[in-house]
Amino acid sequence: MRKGISIILITLQLLSFQSFADSAAPNCADLLNWVYREFTISNLDKSYDRLMGKFLISIYHAQEKRKSLPEQNLKLEDAMRRLQKIDKSLIPHLPAKKKTRWGRFTSLFTRERIVNKTEFSKVYQEWKQLQKSSPQLFGKMDKKYLFDDWDDKTLSLLSELSKIEFNNQEYKNRLEQLAKKLKVKKIEILRNQKFTEDNFEQSIENVNEALMEGMNEAYQDILSNFSHVCSPDDLALHMEQNQIVCEVPQQGTSVKDLQIQLTDLANLINETGLLEKAPSVEPIVIPEYETNPDPKATYCKRPTEMVTTIVLHHTGTQKDMSPLNINNHHIERSTNGEPWYMISYNYLISEAFDGATAKTPKIFQGRAPEIKGAHAGGYTAPLNEDDLSFYKGFKIQCGHDENSMVEKDAISQMNQAGGISGNLVSFGIALLGNYDPVSIDEIDGAPVPNAHNRSDLKSVPSDAMLTKTAKLICDLKNKYKNVKSIAPHQYFRDTECPGALLLYLGEIATKVKDDCDFELQVLGKVAK
Amino acid sequence: MRITILFITIIIIQTTTSFASDKSELKTLMINYLQALKSKDIKKIKKVVSPKYFKMLNSNKVLELTFNKKLKEPNKKVTGNFDLTYQQGNTKKDLYFVNIKNKTTKEYNDYWYLVRKKKGEYIIDDMQLLEE
Numbered sequence: 253m254r255k256g257i258s259i260i261l262i263t264l265q266l267l268s269f270q271s272f273a274d275s276a277a278p279n280c281a282d283l284l285n286w287v288y289r290e291f292t293i294s295n296l297d298k299s300y301d302r303l304m305g306k307f308l309i310s311i312y313h314a315q316e317k318r319k320s321l322p323e324q325n326l327k328l329e330d331a332m333r334r335l336q337k338i339d340k341s342l343i344p345h346l347p348a349k350k351k352t353r354w355g356r357f358t359s360l361f362t363r364e365r366i367v368n369k370t371e372f373s374k375v376y377q378e379w380k381q382l383q384k385s386s387p388q389l390f391g392k393m394d395k396k397y398l399f400d401d402w403d404d405k406t407l408s409l410l411s412e413l414s415k416i417e418f419n420n421q422e423y424k425n426r427l428e429q430l431a432k433k434l435k436v437k438k439i440e441i442l443r444n445q446k447f448t449e450d451n452f453e454q455s456i457e458n459v460n461e462a463l464m465e466g467m468n469e470a471y472q473d474i475l476s477n478f479s480h481v482c483s484p485d486d487l488a489l490h491m492e493q494n495q496i497v498c499e500v501p502q503q504g505t506s507v508k509d510l511q512i513q514l515t516d517l518a519n520l521i522n523e524t525g526l527l528e529k530a531p532s533v534e535p536i537v538i539p540e541y542e543t544n545p546d547p548k549a550t551y552c553k554r555p556t557e558m559v560t561t562i563v564l565h566h567t568g569t570q571k572d573m574s575p576l577n578i579n580n581h582h583i584e585r586s587t588n589g590e591p592w593y594m595i596s597y598n599y600l601i602s603e604a605f606d607g608a609t610a611k612t613p614k615i616f617q618g619r620a621p622e623i624k625g626a627h628a629g630g631y632t633a634p635l636n637e638d639d640l641s642f643y644k645g646f647k648i649q650c651g652h653d654e655n656s657m658v659e660k661d662a663i664s665q666m667n668q669a670g671g672i673s674g675n676l677v678s679f680g681i682a683l684l685g686n687y688d689p690v691s692i693d694e695i696d697g698a699p700v701p702n703a704h705n706r707s708d709l710k711s712v713p714s715d716a717m718l719t720k721t722a723k724l725i726c727d728l729k730n731k732y733k734n735v736k737s738i739a740p741h742q743y744f745r746d747t748e749c750p751g752a753l754l755l756y757l758g759e760i761a762t763k764v765k766d767d768c769d770f771e772l773q774v775l776g777k778v779a780k
Numbered sequence: 781m782r783i784t785i786l787f788i789t790i791i792i793i794q795t796t797t798s799f800a801s802d803k804s805e806l807k808t809l810m811i812n813y814l815q816a817l818k819s820k821d822i823k824k825i826k827k828v829v830s831p832k833y834f835k836m837l838n839s840n841k842v843l844e845l846t847f848n849k850k851l852k853e854p855n856k857k858v859t860g861n862f863d864l865t866y867q868q869g870n871t872k873k874d875l876y877f878v879n880i881k882n883k884t885t886k887e888y889n890d891y892w893y894l895v896r897k898k899k900g901e902y903i904i905d906d907m908q909l910l911e912e
Binding site: 544545546549566567568569570581582583584585586591592686688690692693694695696697698699700701702703704745746747748749 | 811814815817818836837840842843845846847849851852853854856857858859860861862867869870871872875877880881882887889890891894907908909910911
């Protein structure tokens, strides 16, 4: 069992290493962030959430179906009853047990069997079996919600962890000493490792190897210190029926007990010193966008020093929409006969695409930051003397490609447009999803639904999405020093965008203040 | 010279009729959509929207809200008395962005219908926020 878990964890690490190396910017801070998030038991948390989510969906479907079935499904009743005992958060979703008069009477003399957490795997197996034996109960359920091999792995790891109880003082001391030694060792390893773009992947492998070696050494030291518990030769961490027992270890088995070490690693990464050494930077996924091949489709490069404002949008799409898909639609659009070059925003934040979840949103790049966006057209504020002084000397280059770029003076272009172009001086951040309330318009006497392309009817952003937005703004502020304010899309033109997000600009500014101690100015209500 | 003028005239006629045809087809599509919504006719709705779009309408109980909407003119028939604007896709010529509004309303909505043309038939496939 333990070997199995180790294999799972190692596989998880390798998979995560690969995906991280593919997507993240190459620096030490990213590594630390990633290690904290992916290399620790948070994977187990995510898997557990996934499993419980599936339970809820299964219960919902089974309950709905049960109403229309003539006969009672005893297996289902039993499975639901057991589930009720496993996790109290499931109770609101489970049916109240109907008691007959006889049942009420007998319940006075009988106690229901207590199902404790160690039986979770049993309940899980029952539900899995139920899905196979009574498929009619789950007929309308999407197959992706059926329990799968990954859930099996989650369960095996959970049941293994559930056996660990820290009631043995010797065991506890041993873990504490192990944690201290590992901490010193790992700080040393991370400090000595230099990360550059060229050696990034190799560096990750080196760190991984060094960590494993360090863990093994430290673990062996600790085992020696506790030789009085068991003889030095046969001491190993082994759990059996909630008891620590001594067992002759096989060569190298100690290093396989990764769970404890990973937990400690999570603590280590919280070290203020390490994080100060490498300030946190949110990883940004850069998709490969197709651009509009039409020579009339142009873009402008700008000095990023011109950027002073963050413009907040929602994409007004379903929240699992991919940035690539949005790009596919944007390159089909034109404004005043000019085709759009590519996706209009500079950054997008998703909570439902490419592995992103409501708790762990992901940031995607749209247009590169040095490219003027196409998200805040229309309104331009008049230039005042301060603006003229600030933008003096800035040049922008526009064209369809590098060969057709024409240089323009920023101020003369602004004067032509009648003031400051929102697109030119901002980064457009769009939260994927629709935060507009659904409305039913009346056109030509018919009711017409509007803004309905949402996966749910809520238009409230999750706290994680707001936090992610604030973190991105902090990173942008750190990199582009002139960023000072945030404005909703409707600040620049008459639009409902960003929907209900409008109410959260202040909260984002507060989070920015908390995260990077920066007073972000909130702009609003200037639109025509 | 005469032949050149004739060709140019033919091309102009073909182009304008092609545009006019698109616009009238899209208008018919939207009239059918509005009529289906007004008559609460699910079968009719399914004829003018893609399964994906229908799922979107249905999964959020939006149709229910739509059907229960209290109308200012409940007895008025849908006659096509609305403005329609559209734009054909830059690279995908079977894609159209369509927007409608009452004649008395100043601006078009932020949300655009994405209409696809398949085998000569126009189908509403999506709705997107597509304003700069």
